[in-house]
Amino acid sequence: MRWTVLDTPIGAFSVATDHDGVCGAHFGRVESAAESPTDGVSGQAVAELRAYFAGELTGFTVPVEVPRGSEFERAVWREMTRIPYGETLTYGEVARRVGDPGAARAVGVACNRNPVPVIVPCHRIVGAGGKLVGFGGGLPRKVTLLELEAGVALRRAWLPEG
DSSP: OEEEEEEETTEEEEEEEETTEEEEEEEBOOTTOBSOOOSHHHHHHHHHHHHHHTTOOSSOOSOBOOOOOOHHHHHHHHHHTTSOTTOOEEHHHHHHHTTOTTOHHHHHHHHHTOSSBTTBOGGGEEOGGGOOOOOTTOHHHHHHHHHHHHHHHHHHHHSOOO
8 A cells, every 4th residue: 555645725635546546535634745746547546636626627536445334334335335425314313314314313424434535525415404414524525525526617607608
């Protein structure tokens, strides 16, 4: 596993890759992290994260390979990747989508255990009524990520291409 650190609008952000894909991410600087690579999966992850934070990328294509998590957690993480860029769902809505309508709190736990934040967009899950509650990276980071996506989505919807 190789950690790489990027400077982003939400502070230092570290991403871990192995030969199969992205296997972890962390808000902050991981001590063993290297500067940005330019090759392979690491290079793709860094390039896509930079483009995302610049408002140029709305969907990640870098492979994600996470070898841990319960079946429920993995179902929640898969569902997170289906939430469209610039949109949000509530914990309850995600629970219903994964087939357990009473598991909103368990969805929150799965969000907190998300090993690949930003790429697997747990920041797109909000509390009932759209309230901003809980985020492993802190609510200010969640707000920044949601504002970034909302701004890009609005510009793309309102401004002609070109």
